[in-house]
Amino acid sequence: MSVTAAQGFRAAGIAAGIKKSGRTDLALVVNDGPRSEAAGVFTRNKVKAAPVLWSQQVLTTGALRAVVLNSGGANACTGPQGFQTAHATAERVAEVLGCGAVEVAACSTGLIGEQLPRETLLSGAEKAAGGLAATPEAGAAVAAAIMTTDTVPKQAQVIDPAGWTVGGTAKGAGMISPSMATMLGVITTDAVVDQPMLDAALREAVRYSFDRLDIDGSMSTNDTVLVLSSGASGVRADPAVFTAALTRVCRDLAEQMQADAEGVTKRITVRVTGAASEDDAVTVARTIARDALVKTAMFGSDPNWGRVAAAAGYADAALDPERLDVTINGVLLCKGAVVAGDRAACDLSGKDVMIEVELGLSGGADGHTAEIRTTDLSHAYVEENSAYSS
Amino acid sequence: MSVTAAQGFRAAGIAAGIKKSGRTDLALVVNDGPRSEAAGVFTRNKVKAAPVLWSQQVLTTGALRAVVLNSGGANACTGPQGFQTAHATAERVAEVLGCGAVEVAACSTGLIGEQLPRETLLSGAEKAAGGLAATPEAGAAVAAAIMTTDTVPKQAQVIDPAGWTVGGTAKGAGMISPSMATMLGVITTDAVVDQPMLDAALREAVRYSFDRLDIDGSMSTNDTVLVLSSGASGVRADPAVFTAALTRVCRDLAEQMQADAEGVTKRITVRVTGAASEDDAVTVARTIARDALVKTAMFGSDPNWGRVAAAAGYADAALDPERLDVTINGVLLCKGAVVAGDRAACDLSGKDVMIEVELGLSGGADGHTAEIRTTDLSHAYVEENSAYSS
Secondary structure: OHHHOOOOEEEEEEOOOOOOOOOOOEEEEEEOOOOOEEEEEEOOOOOOOHHHHHHHHHHHHOEOOEEEEEOOEOOOOOHHHHHHHHHHHHHHHHHHHOOOHHHEEEEEEOOOOOOOOHHHHHHHHHHHHHOOEOOHHHHHHHHHHOOOOOOOOEEEEEEOOOOOEEEEEEEOOOOOOOOOOOOEEEEEEOOEOOHHHHHHHHHHHHHOOHHHEOOOOOOOOOOEEEEEEOOOOOOEOOHHHHHHHHHHHHHHHHHHHHHOOOOOOOEEEEEEEEEOOHHHHHHHHHHHHHOHHHHHHHHOOOOOHHHHHHHHHHOOOOOOHHHOEEEEOOEEEEEOOEEOOOHHHOOOOOOEEEEEEEOOOOOHHHOEEEEEEEEOOOHHHHHHHHOOOO | OHHHOOOOEEEEEEOOOOOOOOOOOEEEEEEOOOOOEEEEEEOOOOOOOHHHHHHHHHHHHOEOOEEEEEOOEOOOOOHHHHHHHHHHHHHHHHHHHOOOHHHEEEEEEOOOOOOOOHHHHHHHHHHHHHOOEOOHHHHHHHHHHOOOOOOOOEEEEEEOOOOOEEEEEEEOOOOOOOOOOOOEEEEEEOOEOOHHHHHHHHHHHHHOOHHHEOOOOOOOOOOEEEEEEOOOOOOEOOHHHHHHHHHHHHHHHHHHHHHOOOOOOOEEEEEEEEEOOHHHHHHHHHHHHHOHHHHHHHHOOOOOHHHHHHHHHHOOOOOOHHHOEEEEOOEEEEEOOEEOOOHHHOOOOOOEEEEEEEOOOOOHHHOEEEEEEEEOOOHHHHHHHHOOOO
């Protein structure tokens, strides 16, 4: 599993002392090659954390030897001092590994607006570099060290019969929205892939996984997903097969993030069909998934389809009320924007909710559909996000 | 106060029997003239309630004799049967008043997706028409009869020294967002105003009042604000003075709606200055006001400015992080997107919170600013919106 599933990678996750709790808070993933293609997708937030600025810069080369990650602080809104901290950390890792700082990406997660303790980070990075291993335990230690309000580590892998593997880990529990989550993700592969293909595959995979997860509509300053390829399997991957495998790993991680989102009591899938375009399908699904009244109704196990219809109606997308159908957990409740089935027949007592919205503007082979995954809005979400700074 | 403050208006609010609780649920406002100019602003939701469709149609004439309103059911997503109910209610009111149905607007509020009891509504309308009065008590009865989850009635008035009055009432507690609220509002005036001027004044007033209130980002199927002019004062109002008075009444009502919003423990004002345009200022302010993480932080009295900066950063507006300042309750916490002041100095223990965001992209006489009013996201909000259908 995780970042050490593919050949050619070593990893470590340690307690550097950033978190006052003493829990592990620093991770290192190293690509031993022979190849070093890499690609990344970053937050679209205009306020970007220092490690995002650093990693975007180094990734212009399309190659990485290592990624250093920390929890316990986002290193966002920290100015030049924060950028120097990210730079110095990458430099320290590079020194120990014998490569250039430009081959080392950095990721941070935690509270915005506080400086990271630079010396703690530097000595932690050195310690992690001294404890690298290619074992599943080392991969699991990375998954644990990047957790913030996550309650469980998240790992996934796909082994292709052709002889290559894709594995990865991610964290993310709140502030999860358009263009990914407050999420960090590191994915590794030993398939032989050229950099432009790796980049294209990652964009496609993120588009249909992390980008389709929307917990609370908030977009983080730190979102980062990186993919590193060692080529150690010696097997060249078919682009379509590789993209599908990478997408599966990303979707698996996104589903784990959904299940572990802050305060979740319901896992909700909003599926929109018959939209005028795929963008419209995503917009309508996302608008419903973000609607506070829909989310609180789901928390109350209330099949309040009127709130779903209202949210669809204010989405910035083509919609004809006379063709709007709403089905919740298999029960058609609204046909042509008019009350249809019996609310009482709709059972929302379980943990999974499927909201299906048919727009009736396309269909068959030309039908435009999209699914957005979200969660309910519960007392626990409010508690977790109000009781302390995060 | 309220809809009977201006001369030429009579009103009634009664218990028609729509609400099972026996509380008042039907209101009638009648314009006795001599003039009958009217204007309306309606929800931009593509899924519109039957009374919205009806009222938009009758208002194409620019004149109204009466408005009939009910709580206890939105008459939304009710199809042709629901539209016939709205039509029949207007017709019954018109019969009693001796005018045409086309001179009677209708407004409804309550649960989406259930048919209103037509006969109950018709006999209620008749009963209300029989009990019309021009007293303050009659105006207050209208304010009470349109309440849903509101805990207090909302009324406002402005008396102009020139001899005319603007008065009104509104309801709205949740589902309050872009393009007004799940709100109904009826405003009356005895100023002499031509219809195009009345229409322009209402649009301007709504733009700077109800449209700048955003409780939960949800846009209702039923939002309606109507203004009726009797001209009974005989005094022709100056357009600018009239627009200012109407705006004051609307802002007063919007502030009452904010204070009474579902589950509110904090009244939050987000003020954005120095934006590249007024639209940008509104977009940034609205994005911050809608951010679930900002709202939960405020509920927790936590001056978590990092969440404010992050929300500003993902707003669809021009932003340069190096010019982004965040001030909360007078304490500058973030300068140029970098930590500045001391969180501990920022006192959020009171009920009012002012979040100021300077974008530094315009200034002085050419500065673009906007204020959005919102509330925190509390346990009570979750409770009120999950415990029962509304």
